[in-house]
Amino acid sequence: MSELYHPSIYRAENHVESYWAESAGPEVEGAAPLSGDQRCEVAVIGGGYTGMSAALHLARDYGVDVRILEAGAPGWGASGRNGGFVGPDSSKLGLEGLIDQFGVEGTRAYYRNGLEAIELVRALGRDEGIDYDAQGEGELGVAHLPSRMDGMADWAKTWSSMIGVPVEVWSRGELAERGYHAPQAFGAYYTHCGFALHPMKYARGLARACIARGVGFHGHSEVLRWERTGGKHRLVTAGGSVTADKVIVATNGFTRDRLHPGIAGTLLPALSNIIVTRPMSEDELAAHGWKTECPIWDTRNLLFYFRMLKGNRFLLGARAATRNTPEATETYRRWLIEQFQAMWPQWRHVDITHFWRGFVCLSAARVPHVGELPDDPGVWHAFAYHGGGVAWATFSGRAVARMIAGNEPAENWLSPVVRTPPRKFPLPWLRLWYLRSAYLWYAIKDRR
Ligand SMILES: Cc1cc2nc3c(=O)[nH]c(=O)nc-3n(C[C@H](O)[C@H](O)[C@H](O)COP(=O)(O)OP(=O)(O)OC[C@H]3O[C@@H](n4cnc5c(N)ncnc54)[C@H](O)[C@@H]3O)c2cc1C
Incomplete structure (x- = not known):
């Protein structure tokens, strides 16, 4: 499947020239690129809020041996360059659409998770000593x-x-x-x-917290190949490889279709x-x-x-x-x-x-997806926050950690809204045209 966007958007050598990158203070130390052949229990692809929250909670709360592989510096993706709104919503269905599809209780559980997500961001600030310039x-x-x-x-x-x-x-x-x-x-x-x-102060704070809790954080380590050996996953970067029992895909809008066939065509990145x-x-x-x-x-x-x-x-x-x-x-x-x-x-x-x-x-379902790929056990994912991921990515990262290492079934604490598996867009190569049509329709509606 060909790429939807001009390739320049994936160049991760440097941060985009954002106000956040300029004002966030020093880069994170201890996030050197991967070298040699390494092993761990859980490998996380993507060093944004989702991946870092998953890794932090796995290492800190469950003692799991985790490594993060990130194509750029910590927070290079949307996590270091967003608007910094910490809110409870991450779906595009709206209140009525959610109730239609998931009922009142499912919708209530979803917003309850959204409120927990906001509190989790506050708690991480307090517990991990992250000063992220809270406002409002x-x-x-x-x-x-x-x-x-x-x-x-x-x-x-x-x-x-x-x-x-x-x-x-x-x-x-x-x-x-x-x-x-x-x-x-x-x-x-x-x-x-x-x-x-x-957002970048928050991202770097999370990265430092991960490293302090023993997570192996490998910046500038894009996963170029994903191999299977003896029931394990081998993720190959330019400098080395990580062999892991489980993988968490935390690449959100920067996911390339070639990363995993079970995810290809299920996500639509929007600028x-x-x-x-x-x-x-x-x-x-x-x-x-x-x-x-x-x-x-x-x-x-x-x-x-x-x-x-x-x-x-x-x-x-x-x-x-x-x-x-x-x-x-x-x-x-x-x-x-x-x-x-x-x-x-x-x-x-x-x-x-x-x-x-x-x-x-x-x-395609216009809701986030958090869980294990049904056709590929051991491959976990959390993504598709519809522009509402500061709180929700943090929460979903922790949710995946809890699903992997915790004891309580997810049905007891995670809304059904986000537990549905990702599904492919019909004719996925038309995804940008779906988006263009939607934008055209929205522009007409927004005048009335
Ligand atoms: C301009 C903008 C404004 C936004 N404003 C808000 C807002 O105000 N409030 C809000 O809640 N949300 C906002 N969002 C959305 C929010 O930033 C995201 O939902 C959230 O950051 C997602 O976090 P993430 O960790 O899942 O993904 P990201 O932070 O995008 O991280 C994914 C990472 O995966 C890495 N990656 C991809 N492929 C590979 C690979 N093969 N190997 C290694 N690494 C790889 C990328 O380099 C990237 O760093 C905004 C987003 C943007 C772009």
């Missing part, structure tokens, strides 16, 4: 059109009673008092859960893009009445997500691009800056200092 309490969803306030109160009531988390609905005036005012902000809902963090401004003055913030540190998204299907960072730089992110050639990337960068200027006209003059992108990961 709760999350804001802003109506980008007046019509998006219709039905918001009903939705908030249902969501809140299902999950047990209070949700407030704010008028445009109330949003201006507590958040900000701007032409495309007509009110909002405010959920009392979630927060924001510095998400971010710009960051220079630091703004207090007067500039006042021009849009900016008062909040909460992470914010808007009600577009093709949502924009934004937040004020420490030091008053502003971050805006969005999807909608499906090509990553250098020309398409530049066109999209310009488009995102135009959106920023239209949404916050008083900040038109503010320089954009950073632009970068990465892959979020979608699945």
